[in-house]
Amino acid sequence: MSEHVHSSSARIYVVVLLALLFLTIVTVGAAYVNFGSSSINLIIAVLIATVKATLVALFFMHLRHDPPVNAIIFVTSLIFLGLFLLFPLIDIGSRDKVVPYGLRMQAQPAAAKAAPAAAPAPSH
Amino acid sequence: MSSESHVAGHGAEPSFRQHHFINAEQQFDTSKLGMWLFLATEILMFGGLFVGYGLMQSVYPEAWVAGHHHLDRIMGAVNTVFLLCSSFTMVMAVHAASQSEKAKTVRYLLGTLVFAAGFLVIKYFEYSHKFHDGLLPGTHFSYHGGGPPQQAMFFGFYFAMTGLHGFHVVVGMALITWIMLRAMRGEFSSAYYTPVDLVGLYWHLVDLIWIYLFPLLYLVS
Numbered sequence A: 001m002s003e004h005v006h007s008s009s010a011r012i013y014v015v016v017l018l019a020l021l022f023l024t025i026v027t028v029g030a031a032y033v034n035f036g037s038s039s040i041n042l043i044i045a046v047l048i049a050t051v052k053a054t055l056v057a058l059f060f061m062h063l064r065h066d067p068p069v070n071a072i073i074f075v076t077s078l079i080f081l082g083l084f085l086l087f088p089l090i091d092i093g094s095r096d097k098v099v100p101y102g103l104r105m106q107a108q109p110a111a112a113k114a115a116p117a118a119a120p121a122p123s124h
Numbered sequence B: 001m002s003s004e005s006h007v008a009g010h011g012a013e014p015s016f017r018q019h020h021f022i023n024a025e026q027q028f029d030t031s032k033l034g035m036w037l038f039l040a041t042e043i044l045m046f047g048g049l050f051v052g053y054g055l056m057q058s059v060y061p062e063a064w065v066a067g068h069h070h071l072d073r074i075m076g077a078v079n080t081v082f083l084l085c086s087s088f089t090m091v092m093a094v095h096a097a098s099q100s101e102k103a104k105t106v107r108y109l110l111g112t113l114v115f116a117a118g119f120l121v122i123k124y125f126e127y128s129h130k131f132h133d134g135l136l137p138g139t140h141f142s143y144h145g146g147g148p149p150q151q152a153m154f155f156g157f158y159f160a161m162t163g164l165h166g167f168h169v170v171v172g173m174a175l176i177t178w179i180m181l182r183a184m185r186g187e188f189s190s191a192y193y194t195p196v197d198l199v200g201l202y203w204h205l206v207d208l209i210w211i212y213l214f215p216l217l218y219l220v221s
Helices: A001-030 A036-059 A068-093 A099-106 A111-115 B002-008 B024-059 B061-068 B073-098 B102-133 B151-184 B194-218
Strands: none
Touching: A001 A036, A001 B024, A001 B073, A001 B194, A036 B024, A036 B061, A036 B073, A036 B194, A068 B024, A099 B061, B024 B061, B024 B151, B024 B194, B073 B102, B073 B194, B102 B151
């Protein structure tokens, strides 16, 4: 029985690899299409990446056949990563433009116009 | 202790089973659980960089667009293909090991190493090109071709993310070499191939992270 399961799983790996390569072509192709703004393009690219990551996790990392506890650990880490991303994004979206300390000099309009001249500024 | 072994009911006790596990299957599942916990910490470590990337991209989208034009999409795409293929050969090696096919296991592991080495060679060409142009992080940024000054930050993220990822590729190659030597000595069989499986999981995570790094860094617009 296990013999049969394993020989068919080798064929599934080939199909998954072909799907991953196909999605790579799709995501490169999508990068040449303007969907409105660079942020929307990024979101589309991340969605395609998520489909690819799901394929890798389910088939190559065997989560489909593993005890569910492994998938629970994996998904939990992703949920916390989502929280980690969400709250700073809410924070930064709800205030005026934040300029990191190292770029304060360069961010002034006069300095920003002449980028080469501004280059030595950070050395202070 | 001895009564527990009897409960497990596996005639001959395999030599690799440690005494605190009921049977080989429980030992295998426990090892995998530990590996997944480690992978969760890896995701959170890379997570800090991803969150920083997300925040700064939302503040300086124009610097991100300008910065990513200095990256070579073809090289990035070829590296993506290399890593996807290496993940495939890795999972085939795990599969071969689980079938006690020693020669196949070694061959697939060798294939994985070749793809990984190809990835690093391309990364070397990309890095040396950026060093040459002065496209370096923060105060080391000395590119004189114009564009928003915050490009320096984009390259900060570029080098931190691909650098940490590249370090993982090197560690993964060392682990795969170790597993390959053990496989050549005939240490793995359908009864015991846990190390091959766990190194495989690590390698797939390296692939998984690159799956996100490629569009985030190379395909901004």
